[in-house]
Amino acid sequence: MSASRQRPKLTQIATLLGVSAATVSNALAGKGRVSEEMAERIRAKAAELGYMPSQAGRALRTGRSQVLGLVLPNIANPLFPQIAQAIEHAASDAGYGVLIADSRGDVATQTRAIEQLQDRGVDGIVIVPRRGTRIADIGSPVAVIDSPSTPGNTVSADHWQGGRLVAQHLLDLGHRNLLLIGNNPVSNVQNDRIGGMKSVLTGNAQFSVLWIEDHEARHGKGCILGLKEKAREGVTAFAAVSDLHALRALTELQGAGVRVPDDASVTGFDDLTWSTAITPALTTVHMDMATIAEQAVAALTALIEAAPPVSQKREHVGHLTTQTGKPVATATQKSVPMELILRQTSGPVPSKPTEIPPAGEKQ
Amino acid sequence: MSASRQRPKLTQIATLLGVSAATVSNALAGKGRVSEEMAERIRAKAAELGYMPSQAGRALRTGRSQVLGLVLPNIANPLFPQIAQAIEHAASDAGYGVLIADSRGDVATQTRAIEQLQDRGVDGIVIVPRRGTRIADIGSPVAVIDSPSTPGNTVSADHWQGGRLVAQHLLDLGHRNLLLIGNNPVSNVQNDRIGGMKSVLTGNAQFSVLWIEDHEARHGKGCILGLKEKAREGVTAFAAVSDLHALRALTELQGAGVRVPDDASVTGFDDLTWSTAITPALTTVHMDMATIAEQAVAALTALIEAAPPVSQKREHVGHLTTQTGKPVATATQKSVPMELILRQTSGPVPSKPTEIPPAGEKQ
DNA sequence: CGAACGTGATTAAACGTTTAATCCGATCGA
DNA sequence: TCGATCGGATTAAACGTTTAATCACGTTCG
Incomplete structure (x- = not known):
C-alpha cells in the first residue's frame, strides 16, 4: 500500500x-x-x-476554472448555512467548486468581493445581494438569488406565495386580529412576504405591521417590542417575516406570561435549524433551497457554456455573441414555491378573550 | 470609460x-x-x-493555487457562519481564496470532500472535523479546528477555560445546584466544556449532567427535557454547552412558567447570532473566532511555504524534507481563550425556594 | 590594460492540459 | 487498380506565468 x-x-x-x-x-x-x-x-x-x-493545466488551456463564486451579503446571516450548503451541493453535482466571498453587509465590499472572485478566475458568480442592492452588469455570468421582484437573471423562493400560505393558515385557525412583524421595508424579500400575507387578510380580518428597525430607532436597540400589550389589545397571532423575529416574539410573549399557542400563535419564515429545538417548536415557512440552488447553478452553467472563454480567437463569430462578447443575460425569472411547516406555535384562536397577567415586568 | x-x-x-x-x-x-x-x-x-x-497560468507554473479548502462537518451547523466568515477573512488577508466543502455529517463524505478539494488543487485544508473523527495524515498541509484535546496540528478555543468561566459566574451568583446540559459525550468540544465546568463545581455545589441524545433515545426525538421538574427539585441554574441547547432549555422553562432569570438562570455557549434577539438575551461564552481562524491560517500558510510544491525537481534535497516529501506537521497546539458574555438570562439565585406553578402542561 | 564584477535586462524552458491539424494505413467504391 | 474515405492515432502549438541561465555593457581594481 x-x-x-x-x-x-x-x-x-x-x-x-x-x-x-x-x-x-x-x-x-x-x-x-x-x-x-x-x-x-x-x-x-x-x-x-x-x-x-491538474486543474491548473486544464484551466490555463481551456480558460475555464470549474469554480463558481458565491457572494453573500453577510456570512454571519443565519440563513447562510442553508444557502451555502445548497449551492455547494448543486455546484458540486455540476462539477464546480465554490469559492466564498463575504460582502460584510457593505455595498462597496460587495463589489470588491466580486472583483476578487473574478481575479481568481471564477467562471460565474452566484450573488445573494445585500438588501436593496441591484447587481449591475459585471463582466461575468451571474445568477442572483433574491426575490422575484428583483430585476435581472433571478431565481428565488416565491415569498409572496409563502406569505399567503401562512396568513391563510392563521385565518383557518380562526385568527382575525394579527400583527405582522418585519424588520425593514427596504428588503424585497420581506416586502414580498408581508405583501403576500396582506393579500389574504381581507374582509373581516384586521392587522397591523410592526417594523422592528423603526421601533428600535425610537426605543433603542434590543428593546421590548411591547407584544404583551398587543396581546391584551386583542391580537391573537404574531406573524413574523423571519424565524429570528418569530423567536424574539415567542420569547418575549412567553416571558410575559402569554401562553403559546394557547393564548397566541406565532409564526416565522425560513425554517432555521433551531426552529425545532425550541419549545414549542416553531411553525414556519420553508424555502426549498435545494431547488433554488439547483436552478441558479443550472442557469449559471448554461450562461457559462454559452459564452466563449474570455481569450479565445473567435474566427467566425457566432450570431449570438454581442459586440462586447459579454454573455447575454437571458434574464430568466424563476420562483420556487414555499412550503408551510406546521409545528406547535400555531393553534386555534382562544375561545374566550385572552387572560393576560397584569403588567409589572421589569424592563 | x-x-x-x-x-x-x-x-x-x-x-x-x-x-x-x-x-x-x-x-x-x-x-x-x-x-x-x-x-x-x-x-x-x-x-x-x-x-x-492569471491564476491559472501562475498556478500551473508555481504549483500553488493560492486557495485553501474549508471542510466542515455540516454546513447547516449554526456555528458555521462564524467559522466560515472568520476563515474567509483570515485567508483573504493572507492572499488566499476559500473553497468550501461539506461533509454532511458523514465521515465517508468527509474524506471524499477532502479528496475533491485536493483534486481541485488547494494548497492546504482547514478542517473542522466531525465529532469524534481523527484526521489521518492526508497528503496536504492541514490545520484542524476542534478542541485542544485533539491530537495533531490543532488550534481551537479553550473550551475547558470557557467552562470554568461560566461555572464560576454561576457560583458567584450564589447557585449551588446546577444542571449541565450537553448533547453527546463523544464530542471533544462538549466534553471539554463540561469538564471545565465540573472542575470549578467542587465543595458545596452539587450538579448533574443531562445528555440530550441519551434522553431523546429514551423519550423520543424533540421530547420535553423535564426541566420544570428539575427546577422544582431545586436546580436554579441550567448551563448548556451550546446556545442551541440553552435556547431549548430557556423556551421550555419559560413555557412552563419558570421565570428566567428570576426563578432560574440559563447559560449557553458560542454566542450565536440570535442570542441577543431573544428575551431575555442569553448569557453565553464567546469564541474568538477571528483569532482562531487567523492562527489556523497562519499555521497553514507556514506549512505550505515550508513544503516544496508537489512536482518540482528537487536537486539538492534540503536537510528538512522527509523521505516522503510530506510536510512535517509541527503539531502546534494553540488554544485561544474564551470570553464570558453577560446578558440577561443569568441572575442571582432566588432567595426563597422557587415557586413553580403546578404541573399540567400538555406535552 | 585586462580581468573580475555588478547591474539591468533578455532568452528559453517549463508547468499539464486541450485541440486543431496532420499523418498513416486499411477499406471501399468506381 | 487508383483515388477517396475513414478510423485511429500522432504532432505541435497554445494557454500565461515564473525563473534559471545567459548576455551585454560599463565600472572598478589589481
Whole structure:
C-alpha cells in the first residue's frame, strides 16, 4: 500500500501505455477518435494510478476554472448555512467548486468581493445581494438569488406565495386580529412576504405591521417590542417575516406570561435549524433551497457554456455573441414555491378573550 | 470609460513598454533585478490597464493555487457562519481564496470532500472535523479546528477555560445546584466544556449532567427535557454547552412558567447570532473566532511555504524534507481563550425556594 | 590594460492540459 | 487498380506565468 508518491500526469499514463498524451486526453474526455479497446486500457490505467487532471493545466488551456463564486451579503446571516450548503451541493453535482466571498453587509465590499472572485478566475458568480442592492452588469455570468421582484437573471423562493400560505393558515385557525412583524421595508424579500400575507387578510380580518428597525430607532436597540400589550389589545397571532423575529416574539410573549399557542400563535419564515429545538417548536415557512440552488447553478452553467472563454480567437463569430462578447443575460425569472411547516406555535384562536397577567415586568 | 475589453496579460504590458515579459513579471513581483525607474513604469502601466495575473497560468507554473479548502462537518451547523466568515477573512488577508466543502455529517463524505478539494488543487485544508473523527495524515498541509484535546496540528478555543468561566459566574451568583446540559459525550468540544465546568463545581455545589441524545433515545426525538421538574427539585441554574441547547432549555422553562432569570438562570455557549434577539438575551461564552481562524491560517500558510510544491525537481534535497516529501506537521497546539458574555438570562439565585406553578402542561 | 564584477535586462524552458491539424494505413467504391 | 474515405492515432502549438541561465555593457581594481 505505497501511498501515491507523485500526482500522475497525462504523459505518465501515455508513456506507460506507449501512446501519445493527446490520445489519453481524448480517451478520458471521450472526445476525439479513439478505439474502444484503447480507451478502455487508458481508463483502467488512469484508475489504477488514481489519475486526476491538474486543474491548473486544464484551466490555463481551456480558460475555464470549474469554480463558481458565491457572494453573500453577510456570512454571519443565519440563513447562510442553508444557502451555502445548497449551492455547494448543486455546484458540486455540476462539477464546480465554490469559492466564498463575504460582502460584510457593505455595498462597496460587495463589489470588491466580486472583483476578487473574478481575479481568481471564477467562471460565474452566484450573488445573494445585500438588501436593496441591484447587481449591475459585471463582466461575468451571474445568477442572483433574491426575490422575484428583483430585476435581472433571478431565481428565488416565491415569498409572496409563502406569505399567503401562512396568513391563510392563521385565518383557518380562526385568527382575525394579527400583527405582522418585519424588520425593514427596504428588503424585497420581506416586502414580498408581508405583501403576500396582506393579500389574504381581507374582509373581516384586521392587522397591523410592526417594523422592528423603526421601533428600535425610537426605543433603542434590543428593546421590548411591547407584544404583551398587543396581546391584551386583542391580537391573537404574531406573524413574523423571519424565524429570528418569530423567536424574539415567542420569547418575549412567553416571558410575559402569554401562553403559546394557547393564548397566541406565532409564526416565522425560513425554517432555521433551531426552529425545532425550541419549545414549542416553531411553525414556519420553508424555502426549498435545494431547488433554488439547483436552478441558479443550472442557469449559471448554461450562461457559462454559452459564452466563449474570455481569450479565445473567435474566427467566425457566432450570431449570438454581442459586440462586447459579454454573455447575454437571458434574464430568466424563476420562483420556487414555499412550503408551510406546521409545528406547535400555531393553534386555534382562544375561545374566550385572552387572560393576560397584569403588567409589572421589569424592563 | 471603455469597459475592460480583454484581460490584459503580461506580454501586452511588455510589448507596450518595449521590454520582455520576464522583466514585467520581475518588476511586479519585486523579485529579480529591475531598475527602479523601469519598475515604476511597469507598475504604472499595469495599474492603468487594470492588470491582474492569471491564476491559472501562475498556478500551473508555481504549483500553488493560492486557495485553501474549508471542510466542515455540516454546513447547516449554526456555528458555521462564524467559522466560515472568520476563515474567509483570515485567508483573504493572507492572499488566499476559500473553497468550501461539506461533509454532511458523514465521515465517508468527509474524506471524499477532502479528496475533491485536493483534486481541485488547494494548497492546504482547514478542517473542522466531525465529532469524534481523527484526521489521518492526508497528503496536504492541514490545520484542524476542534478542541485542544485533539491530537495533531490543532488550534481551537479553550473550551475547558470557557467552562470554568461560566461555572464560576454561576457560583458567584450564589447557585449551588446546577444542571449541565450537553448533547453527546463523544464530542471533544462538549466534553471539554463540561469538564471545565465540573472542575470549578467542587465543595458545596452539587450538579448533574443531562445528555440530550441519551434522553431523546429514551423519550423520543424533540421530547420535553423535564426541566420544570428539575427546577422544582431545586436546580436554579441550567448551563448548556451550546446556545442551541440553552435556547431549548430557556423556551421550555419559560413555557412552563419558570421565570428566567428570576426563578432560574440559563447559560449557553458560542454566542450565536440570535442570542441577543431573544428575551431575555442569553448569557453565553464567546469564541474568538477571528483569532482562531487567523492562527489556523497562519499555521497553514507556514506549512505550505515550508513544503516544496508537489512536482518540482528537487536537486539538492534540503536537510528538512522527509523521505516522503510530506510536510512535517509541527503539531502546534494553540488554544485561544474564551470570553464570558453577560446578558440577561443569568441572575442571582432566588432567595426563597422557587415557586413553580403546578404541573399540567400538555406535552 | 585586462580581468573580475555588478547591474539591468533578455532568452528559453517549463508547468499539464486541450485541440486543431496532420499523418498513416486499411477499406471501399468506381 | 487508383483515388477517396475513414478510423485511429500522432504532432505541435497554445494557454500565461515564473525563473534559471545567459548576455551585454560599463565600472572598478589589481
